[in-house]
Amino acid sequence: SEEQLKKLKGVVLEGLVPSSEDDLLLANGLNYNVVLKWGDQLTNKDTFGFNNDFTCFIPFDEKKPNDGLLWVNHEYANPLFVAGFNFNAIENPLEQRTKEQVDKEMYNVGGSIARVKEENGVWKLVQNDPHNRRITAQTPIKLNWDTPIKGKTEVIGTHSNCSGGITPWNTFLTCEENYQDVFGDTLYDDDNNPINAPSILGWEKFYDYPPEHYGWVVEVNPKDGSAQKHVALGRFAHECCTLYELEDKRIVAYSGDDKKDEHLYKFISSKPRSLKEGTLYVADTVNGKWLALDWENEPILKNKFKDQTEVLVRAREAAKLMGATPLNRPEDIEIDPITGNIFVSLTNNKNRNDYHGSIMKVEETNGKFDALTFKASTYKAGGEENGFSCPDNLAFDLSGNLWMTSDMSGDAMNKKDKPYMPFKNNSLFVIPRYGKDAGKVIRVASAPRDAELTGPWFSPDGKTLFLSVQHPGEQTKDLNNPTSKWPFDQDGIPKPAVVAIKGDLIEKMNLLNKIEL
Numbered sequence: 431s432e433e434q435l436k437k438l439k440g441v442v443l444e445g446l447v448p449s450s451e452d453d454l455l456l457a458n459g460l461n462y463n464v465v466l467k468w469g470d471q472l473t474n475k476d477t478f479g480f481n482n483d484f485t486c487f488i489p490f491d492e493k494k495p496n497d498g499l500l501w502v503n504h505e506y507a508n509p510l511f512v513a514g515f516n517f518n519a520i521e522n523p524l525e526q527r528t529k530e531q532v533d534k535e536m537y538n539v540g541g542s543i544a545r546v547k548e549e550n551g552v553w554k555l556v557q558n559d560p561h562n563r564r565i566t567a568q569t570p571i572k573l574n575w576d577t578p579i580k581g582k583t584e585v586i587g588t589h590s591n592c593s594g595g596i597t598p599w600n601t602f603l604t605c606e607e608n609y610q611d612v613f614g615d616t617l618y619d620d621d622n623n624p625i626n627a628p629s630i631l632g633w634e635k636f637y638d639y640p641p642e643h644y645g646w647v648v649e650v651n652p653k654d655g656s657a658q659k660h661v662a663l664g665r666f667a668h669e670c671c672t673l674y675e676l677e678d679k680r681i682v683a684y685s686g687d688d689k690k691d692e693h694l695y696k697f698i699s700s701k702p703r704s705l706k707e708g709t710l711y712v713a714d715t716v717n718g719k720w721l722a723l724d725w726e727n728e729p730i731l732k733n734k735f736k737d738q739t740e741v742l743v744r745a746r747e748a749a750k751l752m753g754a755t756p757l758n759r760p761e762d763i764e765i766d767p768i769t770g771n772i773f774v775s776l777t778n779n780k781n782r783n784d785y786h787g788s789i790m791k792v793e794e795t796n797g798k799f800d801a802l803t804f805k806a807s808t809y810k811a812g813g814e815e816n817g818f819s820c821p822d823n824l825a826f827d828l829s830g831n832l833w834m835t836s837d838m839s840g841d842a843m844n845k846k847d848k849p850y851m852p853f854k855n856n857s858l859f860v861i862p863r864y865g866k867d868a869g870k871v872i873r874v875a876s877a878p879r880d881a882e883l884t885g886p887w888f889s890p891d892g893k894t895l896f897l898s899v900q901h902p903g904e905q906t907k908d909l910n911n912p913t914s915k916w917p918f919d920q921d922g923i924p925k926p927a928v929v930a931i932k933g934d935l936i937e938k939m940n941l942l943n944k945i946e947l
């Protein structure tokens with residue numbers, strides 16, 4: 431309305447300065463409420479897990495954007511918080527681990543489905559809704575593949591769920607990232623002999639679950655919580671999975687391997703809406719080529735691996751044999767809704783003296799998502815000049831402004847790692863597409879101490895930004911003296927939580943393409 435536009439005209443996009451304050455600070459014109467936090471009772475038996483990351487909201491009815499199902503990833507569980515086990519204070523911690531502790535940690539990872547509803551501008555959990563459920567590290571999950579992996583076609587659990595995506599048929603994708611921390615990994619020496627690499631968390635002491643069952647893209651049906659792991663998309667530290675549906679309904683899926691010097695992948699399906707039939711490619715960003723990881727047609731792969739299943743399980747090695755370009759930790763990926771360009775966060779790579787990372791732009795040849803050639807360039811570099819460091823999650827709003835979060839790790843901040851000091855707490859930024867600030871990086875939210883802001887996701891009407899506040903107080907060594915108190919509960923214990931951000935500033939940003947405000 432005229433009135434509303436007049437009001438929005440007065441809203442100024444004014445960035446925050448870097449802050450060390452232990453609070454979730456928002457720019458003028460934004461407000462938030464906590465929707466879900468660690469330990470919240472979803473049902474009489476299930477509670478909301480720890481360290482929420484990716485969020486994805488699907489309304490029951492497109493015409494009613496304020497009632498639907500929220501998926502939330504629970505990436506990892508801090509043993510001190512969920513099981514009272516202090517890794518830092520114990521000598522030989524792995525020897526002291528108990529099954530009871532590990533069980534608590536296993537319960538607190540995976541994901542949550544929660545019905546959430548907005549009433550009078552406040553988003554709330556609908557407690558005990560029949561859709562509410564947990565998926566944990568103990569939930570049986572099918573492999574969407576015909577050849578068993580380590581003898582199984584159904585595996586136990588999902589964990590390390592970092593970012594994710596949504597499918598055109600409205601299911602959730604949740605991606606298994608640093609799986610090696612949990613049950614270790616199988617590495618191979620120069621003679622192709624397997625070596626067991628131990629995990630950091632030591633879960634393998636109590637559960638003999640093969641590492642090969644993790645590191646996949648997992649699809650979850652919101653309606654009944656059934657899940658499957660998509661082997662065809664390859665096994666690596668998947669940060670996210672971003673889908674595009676071609677006119678003939680074949681699917682293109684982009685995913686990055688968030689590890690130093692690992693790669694960017696895309697899967698192109700050969701059948702409509704399939705995440706099983708098709709070819710996995712890996713990026714040579716220097717020559718702008720998508721290289722097929724195709725055992726049948728690549729002698730170099732045939733020579734090393736026994737079949738296509740092994741190529742997918744050992745995708746990293748296959749990618750290197752094919753000549754893929756090592757990247758500076760590819761994180762989240764989003765497709766620009768206006769140009770169709772693909773944006774990839776490269777968070778950092780200290781091995782290559784890249785402390786601040788960058789956002790890479792991928793332009794597929796002739797704008798075709800199933801092209802086998804492309805051009806890669808740097809869209810925006812991190813560093814003091816642009817006011818951000820270590821880009822991680824990305825999200826486009828309705829008018830094509832790019833929102834971005836930063837992930838300077840707790841260790842980096844804590845050791846007073848010099849390059850990161852000017853940026854202070856991790857933050858949420860927006861890069862406006864239009865107007866006088868177009869292309870500038872503007873800080874719009876600042877995280878509580880030790881926290882990272884993750885999982886930005888806009889409601890379909892663009893009016894709400896769901897955001898995770900992950901690991902506040904992560905550096906805590908003693909629960910009686912935590913390094914953060916956010917969200918300021920009476921018990922004084924910091925808790926990861928999902929917030930809903932609203933306000934005139936979001937409404938204005940969403941209208942930037944329609945009307946000059």
Ligand code: FEO
Nearest residue numbers: 592607669688761
């Ligand atoms: Fe879990 Fe790549 O961040």
Ligand code: CA
Nearest residue numbers: 592593761822
């Ligand atoms: Ca991430």
Ligand code: CA
Nearest residue numbers: 762823824825
């Ligand atoms: Ca995203």
Ligand code: CA
Nearest residue numbers: 761777822837
């Ligand atoms: Ca990260």
